[in-house]
Amino acid sequence: MFALAKASPHVVLFQRPSNYEWISVTARDFADDVVETAKGLISLGVEPGDRVVLLSGTRYEWNLLAFAIWSVGAVLVPVYPSSSHSQVQWVVEDSGAVLALTETREHTETLEHLVLQEDGTPALASSPSQLRRVLEINSSAVQTLKFEGRQIEAEDVYERIERITHDSLASINYTSGTTGNPKGCMLTHRNWIFEVRALLADGMGHLGHPGTRVVTYLPLAHVLAHAVSLTLIVSGVTQSHWGDTKTLTTALERFRPHLVLGVPRVFEKVRNAAYNKAADDSKVKGALFRQAEATAIEYSKALDTEEGPSRALKLRRQLFDKLVYSKLRAALGGQVEQAITGGSAMSADLAHFFRGLGVPVYEGYGLTETTAACAVGFEDQRIGSVGQPLNGYGARINEDGEICIRGGGLFTGYWNNEEATKQELVDGWFTTGDLGEISESGHITITGRSKDLIVTAGGKNISPGPMENILREHPLISQALVVGDGKPFPAALIALDDDELTRYKLDRNIPASRSVADMATDSALRGEIQDAINMANSTVSKAESIKKFWILDRDLSEEDNELTPTMKVKRNVVFNRFADEIAKIYER
Incomplete structure (x- = not known):
């Protein structure tokens, strides 16, 4: 990011709200913002290796604070804003976080009873918490950090950055296990940059350049959302954060993104909203949508045959493109060239529908332990498969039929849990717990789960x-x-x-x-x-x-x-x- 700011200082990395309007944040602006914020972390006594909890929804400040945490050599501990009190408490206590950055008053109140008192003990006597302070974004957390760090020199931040190595711990991302408390996946800076380069090498490369626009709306605590966001930052792509998924169509129409990252449920909602709107207008329009949907699916399936779509099918699709498909693409902003889905399986018909209307949705596969995506169907897309391993990742099926992954994006182990680490990491391979098959071409197909973990259509692990x-x-x-x-x-x-x-x-x-x-x-x-x-x-x-x-x-x-x-x-x-x-x- 700092290299980009030096080489291309005027590239717009973000569009963010300010005083009821949206303003541009250049690479140089963002780098300066990160340094000023990082100085505040140093002034608060945050040392290299210290864990800092970030409990916030998707917004500009999330990326700003994450980079500031990394810039001082500290370890980012992201937490979903929807997490329960007990989940947040477990993460704070298990990680040994010394500082928490929250978004709302509700988040702050969840943590206040864990903050150390003047005598060094938590307000909650039974807690092993090491939390020293909580700063709230909605109550000027960033401004507070910048003010408190005003006496710190920028060189102090750069010196911290110089001491960071590829093997330095970058984040502890907690993921639900099948039983017991969530486990913290230790991800290094090498893991994160490996994932970024893999995504750019295998599919996102043609979009990874200045001028491309993306709306970032998934929770950035989700490892895939964070990985894609980092990829966009490194590439000079312009991001607009949008935390309210209920009004997502407004953001898509406003910012006209070239790439949409989602989970199956998002694409289901887009399809359902389009159908409901047509059906509410009249029975004729509802029936027309159904015909258009069937044609799109038929056309997409024909693409996978040697003969390809017939002339009659092409003409039918051309007609529905004017009547229906163009309106659906407009609802996505009208500029989408690529869509990516992950988190759970997407139904084959829904995938065929979107490909048939001109917005191919590439299904990916990955886990927190693999620093997000380790396979995506960018090349040689085969609907029903999650694609081939990304550049640098390897996959195999063990004797129990489980998918095993290796590569530079593989986590180093579970925080404070050596036993689980030894069970899951064997000879450099991570046993995912997912059952699957790998074709001769290397395409991975998920057939089930050996673990009881549930993944909803919205991509939430339960x-x-x-x-x-x-x-x-x-x-x-x-x-x-x-x-x-x-x-x-x-x-x-x-x-x-x-x-x-x-x-x-x-x-x-x-x-x-x-x-x-x-x-x-x-x-x-x-x-x-x-x-x-x-x-x-x-x-x-x-x-x-x-x-x-x-x-x-x-x-x-x-x-x-x-x-x-x-x-x-x-x-x-x-x-x-x-x-x-x-x-x-x-x-x-």
Whole structure:
């Protein structure tokens, strides 16, 4: 970034809001801003290797503070702004962060009880927190840092930068495990620059230059969003931050981006909004959209055949391009040349739809442990596959059918967790826990997960175990399974305890003969289950919260091959057996 500022000082890196208008931030402006902010961190006593928590939504200050943290040799610890109190507390305590930079008053209040008192002990006596101070962006955190660092020389910052090596720890990114507390992935500066170069070498290179525009709206605490943002900064691309996804179309129409980074749910919303608008106008327009959608899918699929699209299909697509597709592209800003999706699987028909209308969406694959994307289908796109390994990454399938990854983007281990590191990193290969296949051409296809981690259509990783344990604590609940893999939101299948249900009926003078299926609609019973759901939801972020539940008509049993002898749920068996019930959750 500093090299770019020196070589091309007038390149516009950001458009940011200021006094009710948007102003340009050049590479030189940003570099100066970073140094002034970094001086404040030095004045606060932040030393190389110290961990600094950044708890904020997507905005200009996120990138500014992240670079300032790195510039003083400190370690960035990003936290999702939607994280629950307990999640934030775990990250602060486990990382040993000495400073926290928050966005809102609510975030600040979450952390205040962890700040050290004058005698050096946390306000919360039982906490091992090392947090010395919290600064809030909405309460002039950046201005405060610049003011407090006014006596520090810029050379002090540059000296810190010179001492940073490729192997210096850059960030600790916490990711949900299948059980227990989140694990902190240690990512070095080498990991991050390796990922940036891999993305530029394998697909983003033709867009990675000044003049390209991108709207950055995904949470920058997400490793993929941060990796792409860094790639844009290094390339001199202009970014506009937009934190409100509900008004994303406004931002796309305003800034007319050339690249859109999203998760499947974003592209689903674009498609659904277009259809709903057409259908609301008239039945004829709704039917027309359906025909246009079918044509786009048919056209895209024909591209994968030796014959290619027929002349008639090309003419039909040309007609719908004027009537429908052009309007959809306009809703994306009208200039999109490329779209990337990750986080969870995108349905094949949706991918074909976008490719057919002229906006190819390239599906990628990666984890926090691989510093975001390790495979993307940029070249030789095959819908249904996540593409080939990016430049410098390698992939293989182990004897258990799991995908293993190696390369310069591979994390160095889990913070404060040597046991987990030894289990996951073997001979330079990371075992992802995802089941898959690799074709002769090197294309990777994900077939399932050996771990129970759920990834919603919005790209949110959810570990169901802790929530399920809380739900099972309720007397009426025998078994609970969180569902939502590839779906818009998490939901739950609830199996009731037969004995407790009998007691419940007796206490309320409900006939013993009334079936569970009948009881499933009882408002009082559903209220009891909802209380348990609320309890579980209080331990996670809003995105991870269970939105709906379905009461099964019977309990699970070992006899029906749904439980192991040790009473563990066979998730795949249950999900297959109750597939119709799961489908009904998302129909309503």
